[in-house]
Amino acid sequence: MGQRTNTDKGGPMAEQTVRVRFAPSPTGYFHVGGARTALYNWLFARHHGGRFILRIEDTDRTRYQPDALPDLLEGLRWLGLCWDEGPEIGGEYGPYYQSDRVEIYRQYAEQLVREGKAYRCYCSPERLARLREEQRAKGIPPGYDRHCRYLTREQIAEYEAQGIVPVIRLAVPLEGTTEFDDLLRGHISVENRLLDDLVLLKSDGFPTYHLANVIDDHLMGITHILRGEEWLSSVPKHVLLYRAFGWEMPIQVHLPTILDPSGKGKLSKRKKKLPGGQEMLTFVREFREAGYLPEALVNFLALLGWSYDGQTEFFTRDELIRYFDLQKVSKSPSSFSYDKLEHMNATYIRNLGTNDLAGRLMGVYRRAGIEADIGTVLQLVPLIRERIKTLNDALALTDFVFQEEISYPAEELIQKKMDRTSTLAALRAAEARLQGLEAFDEETLERELRALGEELGLKPRQFFGCLRVACTGKRVSPPLFGTLAILGRERVLRRLRQAVEALVEI
RNA sequence: GCCGCAUUCGUCUAGUGGACUAGGACACCUCCCUCUCAAGGAGGAGAUCGGGGGUUCGAAUCCCCCAUGCGGUACCA
Numbered sequence: 105m106g107q108r109t110n111t112d113k114g115g116p117m118a119e120q121t122v123r124v125r126f127a128p129s130p131t132g133y134f135h136v137g138g139a140r141t142a143l144y145n146w147l148f149a150r151h152h153g154g155r156f157i158l159r160i161e162d163t164d165r166t167r168y169q170p171d172a173l174p175d176l177l178e179g180l181r182w183l184g185l186c187w188d189e190g191p192e193i194g195g196e197y198g199p200y201y202q203s204d205r206v207e208i209y210r211q212y213a214e215q216l217v218r219e220g221k222a223y224r225c226y227c228s229p230e231r232l233a234r235l236r237e238e239q240r241a242k243g244i245p246p247g248y249d250r251h252c253r254y255l256t257r258e259q260i261a262e263y264e265a266q267g268i269v270p271v272i273r274l275a276v277p278l279e280g281t282t283e284f285d286d287l288l289r290g291h292i293s294v295e296n297r298l299l300d301d302l303v304l305l306k307s308d309g310f311p312t313y314h315l316a317n318v319i320d321d322h323l324m325g326i327t328h329i330l331r332g333e334e335w336l337s338s339v340p341k342h343v344l345l346y347r348a349f350g351w352e353m354p355i356q357v358h359l360p361t362i363l364d365p366s367g368k369g370k371l372s373k374r375k376k377k378l379p380g381g382q383e384m385l386t387f388v389r390e391f392r393e394a395g396y397l398p399e400a401l402v403n404f405l406a407l408l409g410w411s412y413d414g415q416t417e418f419f420t421r422d423e424l425i426r427y428f429d430l431q432k433v434s435k436s437p438s439s440f441s442y443d444k445l446e447h448m449n450a451t452y453i454r455n456l457g458t459n460d461l462a463g464r465l466m467g468v469y470r471r472a473g474i475e476a477d478i479g480t481v482l483q484l485v486p487l488i489r490e491r492i493k494t495l496n497d498a499l500a501l502t503d504f505v506f507q508e509e510i511s512y513p514a515e516e517l518i519q520k521k522m523d524r525t526s527t528l529a530a531l532r533a534a535e536a537r538l539q540g541l542e543a544f545d546e547e548t549l550e551r552e553l554r555a556l557g558e559e560l561g562l563k564p565r566q567f568f569g570c571l572r573v574a575c576t577g578k579r580v581s582p583p584l585f586g587t588l589a590i591l592g593r594e595r596v597l598r599r600l601r602q603a604v605e606a607l608v609e610i
Numbered sequence: 611g612c613c614g615c616a617u618u619c620g621u622c623u624a625g626u627g628g629a630c631u632a633g634g635a636c637a638c639c640u641c642c643c644u645c646u647c648a649a650g651g652a653g654g655a656g657a658u659c660g661g662g663g664g665u666u667c668g669a670a671u672c673c674c675c676c677a678u679g680c681g682g683u684a685c686c687a
C-alpha cells in the first residue's frame with residue numbers, strides 16, 4: 105500500500121524525473137488499444153513533468169510491415185501525443201529503434217552466458233515442436249525441457265562443429281518463487297518451476313521482446329512501465345532478468361484490456377461487424393477517415409479505464425493532464441462503446457467554432473472529391489453543426505449543395521394528405537413568389553414562404569416538405585430557409601421548375 | 611491442462627465498513643419545442659453490487675470457496 109504513493113507528489117520517486125515509454129512493434133496499423141496505452145503514458149509523463157519516449161520494437165523481422173511505422177507516427181501526431189525522444193527527433197538515449205541496437209543486446213546476452221546465468225541452446229525448432237507435441241499428448245505442462253542447459257563441453261563443441269547457430273536462453277531458477285508489485289494489482293507471485301527457460305537471443309541474432317525490453321527500459325532510464333494487461337504474465341521473467349543483470353525494475357502498471365462492444369472478446373485487429381451491420385473501427389486511421397475529431401477520440405480513450413470523479417466526462421487536454429492519476433485507473437477490462445464515442449464526437453463538433461469546423465470540413469469534402477468553396481461551407485456550418493455526429497456525416501447531408509443536378513423519385517414531392525394537383529400548385533406558387541422577391545436571404549424567405557403556405561391552405565410541414573424535396577432531393581435536410589438562401593435564387597427556381605416537370609410526367 | 615488477472619444498470623463508470631432506498635453518462639422509452647432531421651428541455655425504465663459461505667452491531671466495500679470472462683503458457687510482440 106505504501107508504495108502506491110510513489111507516483112504522487114512528495115513520494116520517494118518525486119525527485120526522480122518520470123520517464124515512460126510507448127513501445128509498439130511495427131507489425132500493422134496503429135490500433136486504438138495501442139493509442140490508449142500511448143495516451144496514458146503521455147498523460148502520466150505530462151502530469152509529472154516527465155518524459156514520454158517512443159521506442160520502436162522491431163525485433164520480429166518476419167512480422168515487420170513497412171507501412172506500420174509511418175502510420176504510427178502519423179496517428180500519434182494526429183492525436184497530439186508528441187514524444188520527447190524517439191524516431192525522427194532522436195534523444196540522448198538512442199537509438200530508439202531496437203533493430204539499431206542488436207549489438208547491445210548481443211553483448212548483454214553474452215555477459216549472462218559468461219556469468220552462467222544464460223546458456224546456448226542448439227535445439228532445432230523441429231525438436232521443440234515435437235517436444236511440445238509430446239507434452240500435450242501426455243497432458244503435462246508445455247515448456248522447454250532444458251536439454252541444452254546441462255550440455256558438456258564436448259557436446260557443445262560437437263554442435264558448434266555441425267554449424268548449428270544457437271539461441272541464448274535464460275537459466276531460470278528451478279525452485280522458489282518470483283514476486284513483484286503492480287501499482288494497480290498489488291502483489292503478484294509466481295512459482296519458478298512454472299516458468300521455462302525463455303529465449304533471450306534468437307538465432308537470427310535479434311533479441312526477443314523480453315530481453316530487448318528489459319535492457320532498453322534500463323538503459324533508457326524508464327521509471328514506470330505502463331502497458332497492456334497481456335504483459336502481466338511475462339513480468340516474472342523480466343524480474344528474473346533484472347535480477348540477473350543486477351538492475352532495479354521500473355514500477356509496473358498493467359492497464360486493463362479493451363474489449364469489443366459486446367464485452368465478450370478483446371477488441372481485435374480482425375474486422376468484425378457491429379450489431380447494426382457497420383464495420384467495427386479499430387485502427388486510429390480509420391477513426392480519422394471516418395470523421396472523428398482527435399480531441400474527441402482522446403477524451404473517449406482517456407475514459408476507457410480511467411475516471412476522474414465518476415461525474416465529469418468532458419475534459420480538455422490540459423484538464424486531462426492535470427487530473428490524470430494512476431490511482432483512478434480501473435483494473436477490470438472495459439469495452440469500447442461506439443455509441444458513446446459518437447456522442448462525444450458530436451458534442452465536440454457542436455462546440456467547435458464556425459471557422460474551425462468549416463476548416464475541418466473542407467478537408468473532408470476535398471478527400472471525397474467534392475469541390476466545396478470555403479464561403480459556402482462557412483454558411484453551411486451553422487445549419488449542420490447540430491446534425492452531424494462525425495465530420496463525414498456532412499457529406500450526405502449537404503451533397504445537393506455541390507451538385508449541379510439532383511435526382512429523386514418524383515413521388516417524394518407529394519406530402520401527406522396532398523396529391524399531384526395540389527403539389528403542382530404549391531410548387532408553381534412558390535416559384536412565382538420567389539421570383540419576385542427583392543431579397544433572397546433566410547429571413548425574407550421564411551416570412552414570404554410561411555405567408556404563402558397559409559394562403560395555399562397548407563400546413564407548414566406539407567408546404568415546406570415539398571419544397572424541401574424539390575430543392576434538396578431529400579426528405580431530411582438542413583433547415584429549409586437557410587438552405588434555400590445558400591442555394592441561391594437561380595438554382596432554387598430551376599429546381600422548382602424541374603420538380604414541376606417531373607411531377608407532370610408521372 | 612496449468613498459471614495469472616478480473617467480475618456494480620445493456621455499455622462506460624462512481625463507490626475503499628454506516629452519508630447507498632447504489633450516483634452520473636451513453637443507448638432506450640415518453641412528453642415539450644418544431645418546416646424534416648437534429649440539437650435542447652422535462653420525465654421514465656434499468657444494477658439487491660457474478661454465486662455461496664463467513665467476519666462485523668453493520669459489507670458493493672474485508673476473508674474463503676465456487677462460477678464465468680479475459681490474458682499468458684513461441685527463436686511474436
